[in-house]
Amino acid sequence: xxxxxxxxxxEYLVARGLLRPEDLEWALEIQQRTRERLxxxxxxxxxxxxxxxxxxxxxxWGCPFVDLLKEPPDxxxxxxxxxxxxxxxxxxxLRWTEEGLEVASARRPDEVLRAEAERxxxxxxxxxxxxxEWDIRQALLRIFRSDILAxxxxxxxxxxxxxxxxxxxTPPQFIALSFVLLAFLIGLIIVPRLTGIVLNAAINTFFLAxxxxxxxxxxxxARYERMEAxxxxxVAALREDxxxxxxxxxxxxxxxxxxxxLIENLARLDYPPEKLEVFLLIEEDDxxxxxxxxxxxxxxNFFFVLIPPGIPRTKPKACNVGL
Numbered sequence: 001x002x003x004x005x006x007x008x009x010x011e012y013l014v015a016r017g018l019l020r021p022e023d024l025e026w027a028l029e030i031q032q033r034t035r036e037r038l039x040x041x042x043x044x045x046x047x048x049x050x051x052x053x054x055x056x057x058x059x060x061w062g063c064p065f066v067d068l069l070k071e072p073p074d075x076x077x078x079x080x081x082x083x084x085x086x087x088x089x090x091x092x093x094l095r096w097t098e099e100g101l102e103v104a105s106a107r108r109p110d111e112v113l114r115a116e117a118e119r120x121x122x123x124x125x126x127x128x129x130x131x132x133e134w135d136i137r138q139a140l141l142r143i144f145r146s147d148i149l150a151x152x153x154x155x156x157x158x159x160x161x162x163x164x165x166x167x168x169x170t171p172p173q174f175i176a177l178s179f180v181l182l183a184f185l186i187g188l189i190i191v192p193r194l195t196g197i198v199l200n201a202a203i204n205t206f207f208l209a210x211x212x213x214x215x216x217x218x219x220x221x222a223r224y225e226r227m228e229a230x231x232x233x234x235v236a237a238l239r240e241d242x243x244x245x246x247x248x249x250x251x252x253x254x255x256x257x258x259x260x261x262l263i264e265n266l267a268r269l270d271y272p273p274e275k276l277e278v279f280l281l282i283e284e285d286d287x288x289x290x291x292x293x294x295x296x297x298x299x300x301n302f303f304f305v306l307i308p309p310g311i312p313r314t315k316p317k318a319c320n321v322g323l
Contacts, residue, residue: 004129004287005020007060007284009038009039009053009056009057010024010027010038010042011024012059012060013042013048013052013053013054013056016056018048018052018056019042019047019048023042023047026113027041027042027045027047028185029107029271030045030274032239033239033240033241034241034243034274034275035170035241036270036272036275037274039053039057040112040274041274042282042292043300043301044273044274044276044299044300044301045273045274045300046299048302049300050074050132050134050300051132051253052107053132054130054132057108057130057134058129058130059138060108061130062303063109063127063128063129063130064129064130065129065130065131066104066129066130066131067131067135068092068095068104068131068136068138068139069138070137071266072142073092073093073094073095073104073143074093074094074095074096075143077093077094077095077096078092078093078139078140078143079143079144081093081120081121083140083143083144083147083148085120086136086140087136087137087140089116089117089120090105090106090107090133090136091104091105091106091107091113091117091120092104092105092131092136092139092140093105093121094129097126099124099125099126099127100123100124100125100126100219101117101121101124101125101126101127102127102128102129103121103125103127103128103129104127104128104129104130104131104135104136105117105128105129105130106130106131106135106136107130109128114128114176116214120188123181126249133296134303137303141306141321145205145308146308148308148321149308149321151320152317152318152320152321153310153311153320155311155316156167158293161193184199192293240275242274243271243272243275244275245275245276245277246271246276246277247276247277247278247322248266248276248277248278249279249281249318249319249322249323250266250278250279250280250281250320251279251281251284251307251318251322252280252282252283252289252293253282253283253286253289253313253315253318254286254288254289255289256288256291256292257292258288259280259289259292259293259296260292260293260295260296263280263293263296263298263302264296265303266278266302267298269297271301273300273301274301276301277301277302277303278298278301278302279303279305279322280298280302280303280304281304281305281307281318281319281321281322282304282306282307283306283307283309283318284306284307284308284309285309290304290306290308305321305322307321308321
């Protein structure tokens with residue numbers, strides 16, 4: 001197992017010409033305030049590309065870098081383990097070798113990581129290779145895409161069918177509706193004029209009830225609305241290291257014309273970028289929106305998530321995939 005690097009990653013990036021000394025000093029000041037990883041700060045602030053960062057880490061750690069898009073892991077091997085656990089651990093098994101298991105990880109390979117990997121995978125680890133955490137996410141999305149899509153579409157129905165819209169009518173509702181339709185047809189045959197009057201009155205009553213319901217809900221909701229003033233002194237007193245991490249899910253479909261100003265506005269959010277990640281959820285076949293989003297050159301804390309095709313093609317389903 002390789003020893004921990006004696007050179008700090010910031011100093012190494014400066015020595016390699018990938019980072020300016022003044023940018024490193026600025027990033028270290030931010031790290032003192034936020035207590036976030038230096039690499040995360042550098043990438044989210046646009047000071048270095050994620051790929052360059054992990055290539056440098058691989059050199060410092062003495063492990064080869066692997067591009068999971070060019071060298072994808074064995075799908076059958078990966079599917080033996082829960083996707084959520086692999087993402088949580090930031091490691092993924094690549095393939096079996098004569099010496100044991102080859103594992104890709106976005107964490108520093110040391111004895112602690114080796115012990116954790118062998119416990120998780122139940123096999124000796126022959127070697128580690130370094131990759132980015134985003135490569136691991138994308139690999140898991142490709143391998144588990146059918147499972148992720150099924151969970152995004154039908155997950156609520158499987159867990160709580162009574163709260164899902166998958167079943168439009170329950171059996172009692174279907175029987176009651178059938179009786180109403182049957183009575184309506186009989187009425188049309190026997191007393192068509194009276195049936196028409198009743199139908200018209202029922203439709204008007206339905207719309208009136210809807211309007212009254214919305215009006216009452218608006219009045220009730222307005223009772224609990226209130227404005228709470230936030231003073232500049234209170235904002236200034238916030239400690240960045242105590243701020244929570246947030247993920248913003250942005251589902252997009254055929255919105256190439258608005259994606260650039262949307263990205264620009266999201267990038268101006270007054271929140272530490274290293275504590276904020278934005279997922280742009282774009283359908284796989286929506287090439288126009290994807291190209292427009294790429295052309296907008298989003299910051300390093302923005303990520304593209306391609307949503308597998310499937311019915312229904314809705315924003316809630318895309319958000320479920322992003323989750």
